[in-house]
Amino acid sequence: MTTNAHRTIPGSGLIKGLRVTITTMFKTIFIPKKYLATVNYPIVKETPVARARGVIALDQDACTVCMVCSRACPDWCIYIEGHKEEQPPSKPGGRIRARAELDRFDIDYALCMYCGICVEVCPFDALFWTPEYEYSESKMGNMLHDMDRLQDWMTTVPEPPALEK
Amino acid sequence: MVTDSDLTKHLSEAQVSVELQTEDMTLNIGPQHPSTHGVLRLVARVNGERCFDVRPVIGYMHRGYEKLSEVRTYLQITALINRIDWVSGYANEIPFIVAAEKLMDVEVPERAQYIRLILTEMARVSSHLIFMASYPLELGAATPLFFALRDRERVLDLLEGVTGGRFHPNFNRIGGVKPNAGAGPTTKKTPQDLPAGFLAETRDAMSVVLHTCEEIEDLVGGNEIFRARTKGLGVLPPEVGAAFGVSGPNLRASGVKFDLRKVESYLPYDKFDFDVVVGENGDCWDRWWVRLQEIRESAKIIQQAVDGIPPSGPLQAKVPKLIKVPKGETYVRAENPKGEMGYYMVSDGGTGPYRLKIRSASFSNISMLSWILEGVLVPDIIAIMGSLDFVLGDVDR
Numbered sequence: 082m083t084t085n086a087h088r089t090i091p092g093s094g095l096i097k098g099l100r101v102t103i104t105t106m107f108k109t110i111f112i113p114k115k116y117l118a119t120v121n122y123p124i125v126k127e128t129p130v131a132r133a134r135g136v137i138a139l140d141q142d143a144c145t146v147c148m149v150c151s152r153a154c155p156d157w158c159i160y161i162e163g164h165k166e167e168q169p170p171s172k173p174g175g176r177i178r179a180r181a182e183l184d185r186f187d188i189d190y191a192l193c194m195y196c197g198i199c200v201e202v203c204p205f206d207a208l209f210w211t212p213e214y215e216y217s218e219s220k221m222g223n224m225l226h227d228m229d230r231l232q233d234w235m236t237t238v239p240e241p242p243a244l245e246k
Numbered sequence: 247m248v249t250d251s252d253l254t255k256h257l258s259e260a261q262v263s264v265e266l267q268t269e270d271m272t273l274n275i276g277p278q279h280p281s282t283h284g285v286l287r288l289v290a291r292v293n294g295e296r297c298f299d300v301r302p303v304i305g306y307m308h309r310g311y312e313k314l315s316e317v318r319t320y321l322q323i324t325a326l327i328n329r330i331d332w333v334s335g336y337a338n339e340i341p342f343i344v345a346a347e348k349l350m351d352v353e354v355p356e357r358a359q360y361i362r363l364i365l366t367e368m369a370r371v372s373s374h375l376i377f378m379a380s381y382p383l384e385l386g387a388a389t390p391l392f393f394a395l396r397d398r399e400r401v402l403d404l405l406e407g408v409t410g411g412r413f414h415p416n417f418n419r420i421g422g423v424k425p426n427a428g429a430g431p432t433t434k435k436t437p438q439d440l441p442a443g444f445l446a447e448t449r450d451a452m453s454v455v456l457h458t459c460e461e462i463e464d465l466v467g468g469n470e471i472f473r474a475r476t477k478g479l480g481v482l483p484p485e486v487g488a489a490f491g492v493s494g495p496n497l498r499a500s501g502v503k504f505d506l507r508k509v510e511s512y513l514p515y516d517k518f519d520f521d522v523v524v525g526e527n528g529d530c531w532d533r534w535w536v537r538l539q540e541i542r543e544s545a546k547i548i549q550q551a552v553d554g555i556p557p558s559g560p561l562q563a564k565v566p567k568l569i570k571v572p573k574g575e576t577y578v579r580a581e582n583p584k585g586e587m588g589y590y591m592v593s594d595g596g597t598g599p600y601r602l603k604i605r606s607a608s609f610s611n612i613s614m615l616s617w618i619l620e621g622v623l624v625p626d627i628i629a630i631m632g633s634l635d636f637v638l639g640d641v642d643r
Contacts, residue, residue, distance in 0.1 A: 130410075198416075244440065244442055
């Protein structure tokens with residue numbers, strides 16, 4: 082005699098558990114792709130949202146070597162060097178103009194904490210977030226992206242997402 | 247053949263061994279142990295299966311946020327304090343930003359406040375779902391982990407869609423929300439509004455979360471082993487909890503109806519209808535149950551906020567470009583998923599605070615560990631510690 086009412090037939094709990102398992106198994110086959118919890122990663126890739134902070138792209142032409150990003154960076158992972166270059170006057174008889182040229186613009190992604198402050202404070206819109214994430218390296222030193230590599234990310238900058246209403 | 251004299255001898259030996267004073271052993275738990283939620287070390291004196299004099303040793307993850315904050319600007323600190331309690335990074339920003347706004351006397355637009363409120367509650371849902379995943383796992387049940395993490399992922403995806411970060415949103419700015427980048431060099435930077443489809447997706451996700459709550463309640467709450475291991479274990483009387491400074495769901499599980507969302511006015515919670523869930527006994531079961539109900543209450547708040555959010559409007563109050571907070575000091579506290587989180591901010595008029603005292607919930611919550619773990623069995627240490635739901639980043643800062 083048992084005090085537990087639900088233990089009347091031996092093995093009924095097992096069958097109940099198996100029923101749940103089998104129903105869940107068949108249910109998962111018909112779940113819309115959108116609601117699948119996992120993807121088969123290297124073969125199938127999830128599309129990150131447009132605002133995702135994946136990697137920072139640099140527009141070299143827009144950069145004026147003002148160093149605002151480098152100073153605002155909380156962990157000082159942006160290294161900038163530049164020089165002034167003289168430009169011919171825009172009209173004859175005008176002043177000789179100086180233009181700052183980038184020599185070095187490196188971001189050390191091994192240090193970067195992906196806060197996005199550099200992108201936010203850039204007064205000339207030279208920095209952009211892109212949602213790309215596949216740039217892991219086997220050597221720590223290769224996480225330092227130089228200005229050409231940062232420029233290459235510019236092709237992956239997405240359009241800003243449409244807004245609610 | 248056992249003779250009588252043999253039996254007597256044997257029994258007398260057994261008697262002796264029962265009366266023997268066993269030696270106490272010092273058991274070291276952690277700092278690297280999955281149940282410690284980080285790097286917490288416990289030094290316990292164990293006599294058989296009972297442990298006495300449990301001393302938590304903290305500080306393995308001390309990163310010195312209070313000192314760092316003295317040499318950082320307000321913008322940089324917002325990015326830093328996401329990492330205090332990394333399970334609910336968004337909720338950490340709110341009291342800090344509100345403290346700075348209070349000193350600057352800035353009125354935040356209503357739509358921005360609603361966005362903050364929705365995302366804070368989402369952080370609470372995701373933090374409690376982590377608890378729903380990890381606590382049964384620590385007691386030996388692996389299935390609820392997948393149920394809870396699956397829906398937490400949907401909530402985090404929504405958070406990422408708005409802020410760009412799953413764990414470290416860094417989305418709040420003094421006077422509003424984060425501005426867009428790349429609007430053009432001459433254009434004024436516009437604040438980031440909600441992306442299209444966010445409100446509908448949120449409604450959808452919250453109904454899924456509510457459904458999962460029912461599933462978890464059946465799956466975990468109906469489990470006899472789970473009930474046997476949590477009911478009546480680690481009872482925290484309300485007066486002891488209050489004396490140790492315990493806050494949040496841990497205190498409410500003991501029956502204290504105290505919720506800063508009802509008391510303080512850092513976000514417009516007074517416009518929404520929700521209950522403060524309290525437990526009865528203050529045991530591990532109640533702490534689990536209160537958190538489960540809080541997910542439901544948060545989902546209710548989010549659904550109301552999604553319906554009631556102003557359709558359009560400014561997202562950023564007028565603030566100077568170089569933010570300097572006027573001289574003064576203030577303390578702002580908020581109801582974080584883990585408990586009361588507060589910032590005591592002293593400003594001397596510079597671009598960063600002169601002193602920032604961080605009152606984090608988990609630090610106070612685990613201060614009663616040595617009290618609550620006095621005389622419990624060794625396996626129950628894990629059950630009690632897990633039910634307190636602390637994060638070591640929040641303890642050590």
